[in-house]
Amino acid sequence: MNRPEGQNARYLADYQPYPFILSHTALDFTLVPDATIVRATLSLAPRDAATGVDLVLDGGKDVQLLRLTINGAEADPAHVTRDDEALTIAAAALPSGPFTLETEVQIDPSANTAFEGLYISGGMFCTQCEAEGFRHITFCPDRPDVMATFDVTIHSDKPVLLSNGNPVSQTEGHAEWHDPWPKPAYLFALVAGDLVAISDSFTTLSGRNVALNVWVRPGDEDRAGFAMESLIKSMKWDEDVYGREYDLDVFNIVAVDDFNMGAMENKGLNIFNSKLVLASPETATDLDYERIEGVIAHEYFHNWTGNRITCRDWFQLCLKEGLTVFRDQQFTSDMRSAAVKRIEDVRTLRARQFREDQGPLAHPPRPDHYEEINNFYTATVYEKGAEVIGMLKRLVGDDGYRAALDLYFDRHDGDAATIEDWLKVFEDATGRDLAQFKRWYTDAGTPRLTMREDWAEGTAGGTLTLTFTQETPPTPGQSDKQPRVIPIAVGLIGPNGDEVAPTRVLEMTETEQSFAFDNLGARPVVSALRGFSAPVVLDRQIDDPTRAFLLAHDTDPFARWEAGRDLALSALVALSQGQPGGDDYIDAIGRLIADQDADPAFRALCLALPGEEEVATRLYDLGATPDPDAIHAAREGLARRVAEAHQDLLSEIYDRMVVSGSYSPDAEAAAKRSLRIAALQLLNRIDNGERAEILFGIAGNMTERMAALACLIARGRGQTALQVLEEEFGDNRLVMDKWFTVQPMAAPPADAAAIAAKLAKLPGFDWKNPNRFRALIGGLTANHAGFHAADGAGYDFVADWLMKMDKVNPQIAARMSTAFETWPRYDETRRAKALAALEQIAAIEGLSRNTREMVSRMIA
């Protein structure tokens, strides 16, 4: 195996079990902001009594060791060594049988700006331990295959003291928790704060009563109800669909304002970024509500897929994340519209995962090496990990899938498992050989699938032969790609628009393979890759009239939407290259707008033009160099033409899609709003913001207000509305995050970097808060032509902030650095400027391991 990344990388191939067994962990916290004392009692035993190996405990520089005893006796300092990452106790100092190791350490949560380990957010103590945060709390084997039961005691004057498992005792200033389910340290959590709960309960399948609490800061109670509803729905759904029941007496959710990621599935104590808990119609958009429902479900579902069955090592991260994303996607499809959810998921996959897979950061869903694991919480591990499971399910069928999952829970409950274990349950439950399928886990890159059609009239009454070829472009460290198993769902539509062959899943295993359809009478139109049956790029010879035909007649909603999107992309590609285009799209979209029978959410998805980056990607796929300014102009121009051509239909939709009565975030109401907004966004190009201005003033919900605000900003007339919003919500962090995002994001590209720079100087730009940082920097990078401005202002602004953030919170800096991952696609001038920005970051002395790994992969 080649090891290209230098000596800091860790390799899957090097896996060794931990040489000790940790059966129980007792922790005692005395919480003081700058001098917290942690006493840990670890019940250890050598895995193999004869070997006599040293005991290595993970522990960062920020953990100050005060005392260490083994079986109650002070350890001889000569046997204890420390470096920046670990504490080592020489084998000579260890008993040959089971022993108790006690440590007392001091840590400083108030100085923890990286939000990893124990830190303080808004006066509340909280933790984030995945992936390797526990080692910043105390010394311990901080790896997912070391699992123990926990007892936790907390001393603090905060009124609410929480940890994992079940409560044992609660008195003033003191609480004890017991978690009977063995777990790795990354699932540990502690919260201490001045919190209030909204509470409910749930009775499980077997009659266990579970107390449910959503803990928030006083004053936020009235925005926590939707999270609670979502939790109850999730618990019920996991019982109904997977037969999975909750296993403790309490389930606590806590919302915190400073959080590096979305949320965390700590056993019985999920900790959430407050933006994924708090929602009211006045402050949250429909999309916020949908995300809250989905992420609450995601974290809850981890209780089985992640906690009861965890990962053997971090290379297996997609074992829990891919599966849990797949489960939360199923849940959302069941709660809302399955067709719409699928289209949204494919859009996200293409925008984030395909982009990753096609650039310098490409890696397999199961990587085989990394330097910093936090850099691998990626779209590939999560979203592609979920797609791979979707393919598995398509291949083995619904019953096969259910049988395999039952076997998985049965066989691996309590285990730290691997992708091999996962595939084995599918093989054992269904009798299928998955050796070739496994390449989806081990190989990076998005396969290109080419489809050729051959039509023969005659003997069999007309035969259509589809010939597919697959090829995966090389990715970093993987130049040679073998063919994969690709499930290709295909349907055929007759010339009159009727379906002549219902969906059939073709199973491709070779580099080139043909499939024949007989007795067709007349030549049909092929509806290919229905439901996006595999995460591939499909290449086919198809003209715009045929796309328009599919948009009108396809029975598969994904394929139908895809036909419209392809029409739009083909127009935008031509227009951005100075060629004519768009007439077929404008006609076809007119028919769809007029189609009252189609689902409003579906129509909204079809009406929204592909984003500028999507156009850039298509151009790059076609071998052209995308010009962000030309793409922006082409998209604006086409939007204006659509609005002019269909002005009457669009304004009719805009006037009719008003949801009456009080706001509800349900799918049906949200669908109407989304169609109305799609119409508004087009009309905004020709009414100079008239409608948007009125809507901003009268809308009673944040969905329409934010949409109107973005329209106003795009027309250069957002100032008053921005002031209104600031006056109304200046003290609401989540709303002000939106305020910071929308300005650089919706601005005309030429102004975007300057606007971001101006906003960064405001006192409200509390940049150490991850949400606020992401809001502003992410708002700019979401403005494609603005971030990629030819003068390099966007690159410089982002690079400056990444360097600043890296010193404070390396995880956030490293993650946001992915804004640069597409830099090799652009022209010479832009490439030189982006590369200079990356090189400037790379040259920083003391750059974090996180950012260093990301930047060096992007430069390589």
Ligand code: ARG
């Ligand atoms: N397991 C969490 C989730 O997907 C994500 C935690 C990631 N944390 C991190 N520091 N990388 O729900």
Ligand code: ZN
């Ligand atoms: Zn997860």
